[in-house]
Amino acid sequence: MSHLTPPRQLPETDADAPDRTTAEDAPSAPAVTDTEPGGAGAVESADEQATGPTAGATEPTAGVEAEDDGGAARPATEETADGAENVKTAADDSEDGKGAADGAEGRKGAADAVVPHPAPAGDGDGDGDEADGEAGGGTAAATGAATDSSSPRPGWFGRRRRHPRAARAVRTGTSVLAGVLVFVVLVIPNRLDRMDLQSFLRLPVEGILLAAVLLVLPSKARRITAVVLGAFLGLSAVLKCLDMGFRQTLARPFDLVFDWVLLGDAADWTKDSFGRSGEVLAIIGLIVLLVLVLVLSALATARLANVMARHRSVAVRGTLVLGTAWIICFTLGVQSGGVTVATKGYSQYLANRVQYVRDGLGDADVFKKQLAVDAFASTPKDQLLTGLRGKDVLFTFIESYGRVAIDDPAMAPEIDATLKEGDARLRSAGFAARSGWLRSPVTGAGSWLAHSTFLSGLWIKNQQRYRTLTTGDHATLTSYFQKTGAWRTVGIVPGVRKAWPEGKYFGLDHIYDSTHLGYQGPYFSWTPVPDQFSLEAFQRLEHGKKNRDPIMAEIILASSHNPWAPIAHTIDWDDLGDGSVFEQIKKEGKDPAEVWKHPASVRTEYRNAIEYSLQSLTQWMQRYGDKNTVLVFLGDHQPVPTVTAGSTSRDVPVTIVAHDPKVLDRISDWGWTDGLKPADDAPEWGMDTFRDRFMTAYQK
Numbered sequence: 001m002s003h004l005t006p007p008r009q010l011p012e013t014d015a016d017a018p019d020r021t022t023a024e025d026a027p028s029a030p031a032v033t034d035t036e037p038g039g040a041g042a043v044e045s046a047d048e049q050a051t052g053p054t055a056g057a058t059e060p061t062a063g064v065e066a067e068d069d070g071g072a073a074r075p076a077t078e079e080t081a082d083g084a085e086n087v088k089t090a091a092d093d094s095e096d097g098k099g100a101a102d103g104a105e106g107r108k109g110a111a112d113a114v115v116p117h118p119a120p121a122g123d124g125d126g127d128g129d130e131a132d133g134e135a136g137g138g139t140a141a142a143t144g145a146a147t148d149s150s151s152p153r154p155g156w157f158g159r160r161r162r163h164p165r166a167a168r169a170v171r172t173g174t175s176v177l178a179g180v181l182v183f184v185v186l187v188i189p190n191r192l193d194r195m196d197l198q199s200f201l202r203l204p205v206e207g208i209l210l211a212a213v214l215l216v217l218p219s220k221a222r223r224i225t226a227v228v229l230g231a232f233l234g235l236s237a238v239l240k241c242l243d244m245g246f247r248q249t250l251a252r253p254f255d256l257v258f259d260w261v262l263l264g265d266a267a268d269w270t271k272d273s274f275g276r277s278g279e280v281l282a283i284i285g286l287i288v289l290l291v292l293v294l295v296l297s298a299l300a301t302a303r304l305a306n307v308m309a310r311h312r313s314v315a316v317r318g319t320l321v322l323g324t325a326w327i328i329c330f331t332l333g334v335q336s337g338g339v340t341v342a343t344k345g346y347s348q349y350l351a352n353r354v355q356y357v358r359d360g361l362g363d364a365d366v367f368k369k370q371l372a373v374d375a376f377a378s379t380p381k382d383q384l385l386t387g388l389r390g391k392d393v394l395f396t397f398i399e400s401y402g403r404v405a406i407d408d409p410a411m412a413p414e415i416d417a418t419l420k421e422g423d424a425r426l427r428s429a430g431f432a433a434r435s436g437w438l439r440s441p442v443t444g445a446g447s448w449l450a451h452s453t454f455l456s457g458l459w460i461k462n463q464q465r466y467r468t469l470t471t472g473d474h475a476t477l478t479s480y481f482q483k484t485g486a487w488r489t490v491g492i493v494p495g496v497r498k499a500w501p502e503g504k505y506f507g508l509d510h511i512y513d514s515t516h517l518g519y520q521g522p523y524f525s526w527t528p529v530p531d532q533f534s535l536e537a538f539q540r541l542e543h544g545k546k547n548r549d550p551i552m553a554e555i556i557l558a559s560s561h562n563p564w565a566p567i568a569h570t571i572d573w574d575d576l577g578d579g580s581v582f583e584q585i586k587k588e589g590k591d592p593a594e595v596w597k598h599p600a601s602v603r604t605e606y607r608n609a610i611e612y613s614l615q616s617l618t619q620w621m622q623r624y625g626d627k628n629t630v631l632v633f634l635g636d637h638q639p640v641p642t643v644t645a646g647s648t649s650r651d652v653p654v655t656i657v658a659h660d661p662k663v664l665d666r667i668s669d670w671g672w673t674d675g676l677k678p679a680d681d682a683p684e685w686g687m688d689t690f691r692d693r694f695m696t697a698y699q700k
Contacts, residue, residue: 175307178300183207185233185297186346190243190253193646198337203326206346211319214305215312222305230301234294236350249640250444251648256353257360258462360462367465370458371474375692379699381484387666387698389486389550392543393630395478396555397451398613399495400562400606401635403437403651404644406677410600411607418611419676422618426657426676429622434664435655435678436671438687443638443650445562447495448502450636450652450687452476455506455554457691470502477691479507481552488548492517492538492555494529508554512541521579522586524559529579530568531559531616536576539624550628557617560609562640564602565595567609570616573623599642606643618676621657631657632694653678654690666697 186204189195210229214222242254271279308315328334330342376384405415426433440450441461452469453460455476460466475483482489489509493500496513503511514528517537524530529537534557542551559568566589568582575581595601621631635652638644655676658664670693673679685693 175303178303181297181300182210182230182233182304185237185240187343188237188240190240190349191247192244193247193641196337198339201336202339202341202343202345203322203329204346205326205330205342205344208319208323208326210301211304211308211315212323215308215315215319219309222309223302226302226305227298230298231294233301234297236346237297238290238293239353240349247641248444250442250446251638251641251644252443253356255360255462256357257363258464261463360464363462364464364468367458367468371468371472374457374475376480376695377475383699384480384484385486385695385698388630388663391628391630391660391663392551392553393481393487394551394553394555394632395455396557396617396631396633397447397454397636398557398610398617398633399447399560399636400639401560401610401613401652402440402443402638402644403649403653404638404647405607405610405635406653407680408603408645408647410603414607415610415614416677418614422614423675423677425618425622429625430627430659431621431625431657432659432661432664432674433655433657433676434667434670434672434674435653435676436673436682437651437678437684438634438654438690439684440635440637440650440652440687443644444640445637447556447636451554451556453687454634454636454690457688459686459688470505476506477694478552478554479505480695482507482509487550487552488542489552490538490542490554492534492553494519494527494534495556495558495561497528506554512537517541519579521582524566524568524582524586524589525563525592526561527558527568529558530582531557531613532568532570532573532619533576533579533582534558535616535620536573539620543624557613559616560606560613563592563596564605564609565590565592567605567612569612570619573619596642599645602642603645606639614676625659627659629659630663631655633657651684652687670697 183204184200186207187200187202189199214226217225239254239256246252246254246259267279267283270282274282326342328342330340334341405411406419423433438454441453441459442449449460449462449466452458452466455478456469456474457477458465458469458474460469478489481487489507491503491506491508491511493503493511494514494517496511497515500511500513517529517534518540519529519533519537521530521533534555538553538555542548542553566586568585568589571581571585590605595605617631617633621629625631632655634654637652638647638650655678656664656667656672657676671683673682
């Protein structure tokens with residue numbers, strides 16, 4: 001061996017052969033060209049063939065990139081089985097330096113063929129997994145490694161690779177659904193009566209601004225912002241749904257400050273209707289639904305952010321085009337079906353919400369100032385209500401008896417006939433009546449707010465005011481009767497089915513709730529006791545007693561309470577007994593689920609319920625009233641929007657009935673209409689003004 005001959009080159013242990021063995025362990029025989037699975041000659045991947053037809057010849061890997069859906073570009077690897085043979089050639093070639101150099105070059109080719117270059121990271125959406133799986137699969141096949149059929153496959157357990165078209169369709173469909181979800185949340189109205197096609201043919205500026213913000217943010221900040229804003233959109237969607245429900249029942253949106261307590265009342269109603277298990281299931285269902293809405297909206301916004309990042313140039317151009325279109329449409333006032341195309345309704349909705357919250361938080365201070373004012377607080381008790389001394393005074397509320405019952409053409413003829421019949425019935429017993437209008441603070445529901453407004457002389461428009469009132473010492477109309485000491489004050493409240501501590505505040509000496517009226521009959525949906533039985537119980541328990549003091553009674557007639565099915569009907573008063581007779585009457589009634597399928601049937605049953613309450617009251621007056629009986633009856637609020645059919649009026653009828661003409665003479669300057677039906681142009685007062693007007697009229 002010449003001293004110029006380089007020493008024999010030993011294989012390096014870190015240069016791996018294509019079959020994942022070290023170069024030391026590579027076979028010395030020439031590489032075979034068969035493609036038996038798992039062998040060194042398995043040089044074809046699933047997607048491309050390795051080149052290198054001549055043994056010992058290596059070719060540098062071409063810089064070809066495979067782009068996946070995640071946007072990550074992977075270097076394509078050209079496979080060759082010749083690296084191992086090149087190692088052998090280098091080991092055996094010891095006669096000249098050229099052979100050694102060739103051997104070293106062969107080892108380098110083998111190492112390059114085995115070790116893939118790292119792929120750049122994508123934006124981090126779910127599609128990146130597919131790219132990783134495809135790149136890994138391609139590399140494994142290119143290096144000729146044995147593939148175990150039990151190994152996990154990338155992307156949907158391998159389905160993405162087996163069905164690439166279906167996978168692409170799913171990804172595209174998911175992105176489209178995400179965009180639709182965000183768009184709907186931005187443009188959907190918060191009331192069902194405005195839900196039409198034109199409401200969705202609008203271009204929300206908030207969506208354009210959201211896209212612009214996400215495009216300018218860096219990757220990490222973009223993902224965080226997308227999730228946060230998406231969750232906020234989900235919360236606003238929940239709030240809009242609450243608004244829809246409240247407008248359908250209370251004709252107003254959900255109050256973020258005061259209405260949370262009503263959710264507890266809703267839970268109580270669910271328990272009363274479906275039992276404890278039904279209440280628990282309903283609460284769990286609502287919680288799950290809330291979480292689901294928040295998660296879906298957050299994921300939808302995050303996905304849209306990733307799609308825009310992967311196609312940034314297209315997204316930027318699209319945002320600029322939409323922004324320009326919005327400005328043009330807004331400037332020109334472009335409309336579609338009477339609805340403005342370029343809308344900023346979502347921003348206005350949020351601004352209104354913020355203002356409502358600010359007003360609500362400041363309302364407590366405003367109400368405290370009003371609460372301190374009472375024109376009769378210093379009046380001696382012997383000067384109070386002197387014009388009614390010796391009379392039985394009955395303040396009777398008819399549930400949901402609103403102006404719509406008298407004015408609506410679909411109901412007016414029947415209600416008018418009932419009122420005329422009642423007038424004739426009362427006149428035959430020596431009574432006269434005068435009627436007007438009062439404006440209620442609520443509509444659809446919230447009877448206790450209307451009752452407390454009427455009795456306190458204060459505008460009780462929310463639960464916070466109600467609680468402040470009933471925990472204070474501001475006197476009510478009923479408590480002034482109690483203060484005089486000239487009346488026994490009682491309450492007939494069949495709708496109360498549990499403790500009612502507010503009864504003490506209202507100045508009632510004794511309260512008869514649904515469990516103290518002696519009723520043994522069935523419930524009529526929400527109504528625990530039919531009106532006719534409630535009035536008969538009042539006669540039996542209080543009014544019919546001999547040698548008693550004059551009575552001031554607050555009586556709640558609940559048969560006209562929603563859902564107005566099934567409805568009781570008047571029967572012979574002598575047949576009422578303990579109420580068991582109503583079992584058959586209920587069976588003959590209608591199913592609420594069937595009634596509420598059609599608005600027209602709802603209005604019909606509402607009218608029937610009002611007729612029943614009016615008939616029960618006027619028949620009781622004819623049967624049991626005397627020369628010392630004074631009846632004040634009124635509706636507490638308008639019914640739900642399904643019945644009012646778009647009417648925004650909050651008026652309710654109010655009537656005073658008396659046998660003694662002097663009682664009505666004291667209100668002759670009120671301008672009220674003679675009879676039980678107020679004229680269209682009869683005076684309309686706020687319900688909170690009645691207390692002081694009434695006490696003034698009967699103080700002289």
